[in-house]
Amino acid sequence: MPEITGLRGDDPAEVAGYRLTGRLSSTVYAGRSAAGEAVAVRLLPAEMDPEPFLRVIEPLQGLSAVSTAQILATGVLDDRAYVVSEYVDGPALETVGGTLDGVALYRLAVGTITALVAIHQAGLVHGDIRPGNVLLGPDGPRVIDVGLERAMAEAAVSTRKVAVPAYTAPERLRGARPRAPADVFSWAATLVFAASGASPFDGGSMAGTVDRIVNGEPALPHLGELHGLIAACLAKDPAARPAASEVLLRLVGQTSFLTGQVAVAEPPKPPAWPAEPPAWPAEPPARRRPGLLPLVAAFVVGALVSGAGVYAVTGRAGPAGTVAASTSPSGSPAADPSITPTITSAQTEAPLEKVEKKAATDTKLPGIGVTLHEHPNDPVRAVSYVESKGSFTSYARDRSGAFKAVGVTEQPLLSPGGDWVALNPLLKFQGSELDQVKFHRLSTGESFVVSTVKKPLQSLIPVWSRDGGKLLLSVYNRESKPARLVGFVVVDLATRKSVHVETEYLDDASLTYTFAPDGSIARGYWDGKRGGIEYYDMSGQVTKTMHWVGMPRGGSWFSPSGKRFVTVCPNGKDFCVWATQGGARQATVPFGDAGGSFIGWFNETHLLVQDPGKKKGTQVIKVIDLVGVTERVLADFATDDPALLQFARVQGR
Structure with a gap:
């Protein structure tokens, strides 16, 4: 706490209506407002010209920023400029x-x-x-x-x-x-x-x-x-x-x-x-690019994104491949971890779906250096992003195709219906011990906030259910040593309430939770020797394990129909496509010479991946088929600035 000494005989008793109560230094005083709020009052040396000083300092009086001491008043007292600001009761x-x-x-x-x-x-x-x-x-x-x-x-x-x-x-x-x-x-x-x-x-x-x-x-x-x-x-x-x-x-x-x-x-x-x-x-x-978000204390980010964190995992708290229940959430028998189904490299039986070879429009997104190359027939399009510079404004795309500002320093995630936006704050615990998520309706402007977990827990990585009725967030404890993924939160849009579920296994991992096609909860895991996926019920118990499939990436690994999913193959060198029922391998997709990062599904027979662009420091988002052939580029990153760009399915496709 700053030391406050008594006022001296030549010290003023009041400045601009603020009563001075003591000295913090030779030119800075402690004081009180008429309402009793503590303030700090600085008097500038008499030899300094008040006019140029106030010309510079007065515009700052309107600045109200997180983690700053706000300037409350400025002016002149007996030819000496003064500044009144918030008093911070703590040491330097x-x-x-x-x-x-x-x-x-x-x-x-x-x-x-x-x-x-x-x-x-x-x-x-x-x-x-x-x-x-x-x-x-x-x-x-x-x-x-x-x-x-x-x-x-x-x-x-x-x-x-x-x-x-x-x-x-x-x-x-x-x-x-x-x-x-x-x-x-x-x-x-x-x-x-x-x-x-x-x-x-x-x-x-x-x-x-x-x-x-x-x-x-x-x-x-x-x-x-x-x-x-x-x-x-x-x-x-x-x-x-x-x-x-x-x-x-x-x-x-x-x-x-x-x-x-x-x-x-x-x-x-x-x-x-x-x-x-x-x-x-x-x-x-x-200079690794945040997948935002983060951006902010936020990141913020935020970031916040699939990437190296997917592989940064350690041993599990329980035995590998444990099955905690005899049936899956849907009621079907759980997979026996000792049995590995027949694995083939045959192509999926689904008919090859069409991809438009040429974009019809090019749209530049201000603030993130991204150009979209879109076609009206595309089943997937960019629907939200966060400015990587300036105000960190969050944008979401309404049903007309226009991007609207919906928040600041928040990760926007548009619902499958295209009307509700979930806004996960990048700046956590600003004025509250509770973490929260905000919901904003594009068509009406309606919004509400739901609390999720209490500090030191945090809820991150939002994922919508397929019907747009629920939002899933992964919960982790950053203060534990090491930091652990400890469960998940499900928010019900209709009731505007959340349920926090502590899970059976606590992982030193960023392999986060997602909704499976049947509405149950799924995530990837690493048991120290191999990676797979497991399903959870709402009590936090594992109900089914697929220990042979390799590691999923991000939260969008299930296909549009839900009949298949993508992982990084167990050999770590390719993408593998698996049948959701039974877990048989349906395709092996090479990364390509430049490597690649899985973003999501474009349609039932094509993937979205992110690759380095032709110029140094650039990236592209492109559509590839299940043998790795590029069909079209959907987006160009012209700069290496951070970007959070969400792709989602067009309603009805």
Whole structure:
């Protein structure tokens, strides 16, 4: 808690209607509003010209951003400018640096970068991110003094020198004005201080520190899964640093939580089965694209997406292949785990369905660098996405084909009926201990919120039932060591209530739950030797296991008819198509020379996959048949920016 000393004889008793109650420093006072709310009041030095200072600081008064101390009032008192802001009852990070790691460090990273995203989205910069300007409040970290450094520089008679070079970007030390990339650099240096108690560029003296920032490499402590991201933010070249929005998307869920029929740029190539799978969540490679979402404390993301996390699994809590009931949810006998059905590589017996070879329209989606190539006869189309820059606005496509804004920093998932949108927040626990999911109706604008689980549990990876009447979310405990997938939540759209189910097995995995065609719950698993799928009832018990089929990806592995499903084959080298009833293999689909990532089904005899594009840093979503031949490209990713792009079936097809 900040130390508050008594007022002195020459201190004012009141500023702009706020009663001063004590001193926080020589120029900052504690105070109370007429309603009794605690505030902090800063008086600027008398030698500073109030007019240019207020010209810079007054626009910030309207900024209400998560994890910042809001400016409540500005003005002039006896020729001295003042700023009244929210009071944060907690210590500055500079007093506790070197003590944060694990979950605490992750929360600090998410909270502070969320504040920067909001500041940058407003067209502003902070200009002075450092340990002294981050307060650890009871409701999370708060960034203070937004824009103060720039405002004071404008008001000073002479050029104001940078006060704390240890956290200042190299371009600013060369005289450049504060810009968004400099904030990201300072944020990363501040996170290093939180973990180690020292600046990553500590040179023993101010001159030595400045030289190391400009010419040397940072000294980084063990930062766990944050290490690669922090290092990227400390790049000397401002253009090489990720934007605050990309940092947030990378942080939220570490980009492997939002699964389903969602396309994201730069998917990893499916690996062979590891002898000892790494613990979940796996650290994403440098500049791996979130499948959003994440985006945000959100990620956010979000992300959040099928990808490497599908394979990042460890041993199960129970014996492999255990059958907990004698019948499946539909009443049919459960599969005997000791029996493996006949496996063939024959093609599916379904007649080959037509795919239009040429698109009729090209549609660019603003904010994510994606162009859709669509035809009116397509049974699948893009239906929702989240801006990867700017405001992180979420869009959903209504029945007329128009994309409508439906939320901010939320993962949108359009229902099979095309009217309801489920919005899973990327920013979790903002003002509540309960996780929630929002539902929005495109045709009427109606919306409501359903609570799912209580902190430290989180509900992620939403999947709609085939009739659009229920939403399924996977539940995990991020604070357990290691983090575990612990169950699922089913939300009933009609009753607007949720049911939380704790499952028989707790997995260190991101193999998440989905609806099977009969309405039961299914998921992939890894038992330490092989991967398969299992079915659950609403008591959380396993009712059926298919231990020979390999690992599913995402939440859309069942075909439109429900008669077959796709996995990565047990050899880890191809896609396998299996019969839902009985589990016989119907097709083996090669990845192709460039590798590939399964997105979902296009129709009963064609798959949607994501591949690298012709140009470096680009990706394509394409339709392939069950021998791996490309029929048509559905979408081009022209940039490597993060994207959450959902494909879904067109109603009636």
